[in-house]
Amino acid sequence: MIFRKRTERRAAERAAAKLAEQREKLFFASDGGSMDRPIAVESASLVEPRALSQPCPKCEGALRLVSHDAVAHKGAMLRAARTQCSLCASPWTMWFRVERPLPN
Numbered sequence: 001m002i003f004r005k006r007t008e009r010r011a012a013e014r015a016a017a018k019l020a021e022q023r024e025k026l027f028f029a030s031d032g033g034s035m036d037r038p039i040a041v042e043s044a045s046l047v048e049p050r051a052l053s054q055p056c057p058k059c060e061g062a063l064r065l066v067s068h069d070a071v072a073h074k075g076a077m078l079r080a081a082r083t084q085c086s087l088c089a090s091p092w093t094m095w096f097r098v099e100r101p102l103p104n
């Protein structure tokens with residue numbers, strides 16, 4: 001039965017890897033996952049808490065902030081919150097655009 005157990009474990013590992021891959025793809029395709037899809041925030045001070053509220057797309061571990069940079073992209077200034085997972089050490093970048101609400 002050892003063989004069967006090993007097969008089951010491998011199948012579980014494959015399923016977990018596939019799920020992680022899907023979560024990663026979803027992260028890059030959703031808002032904040034790329035420069036062309038930044039998350040709109042009203043103030044730069046909201047960038048870091050928003051980025052850190054997201055768990056690691058790969059393993060759901062807690063992220064820690066590595067740096068917070070301003071980056072010019074297509075004539076707009078974007079904010080890049082660069083984070084790293086505290087569990088699997090994967091690096092992630094979330095993109096933001098600071099949009100001040102128009103005065104009344």
Ligand SMILES: [Zn+2]
Pocket residue numbers: 056057058059060061085086087088089090
């Ligand atoms: Zn992770």
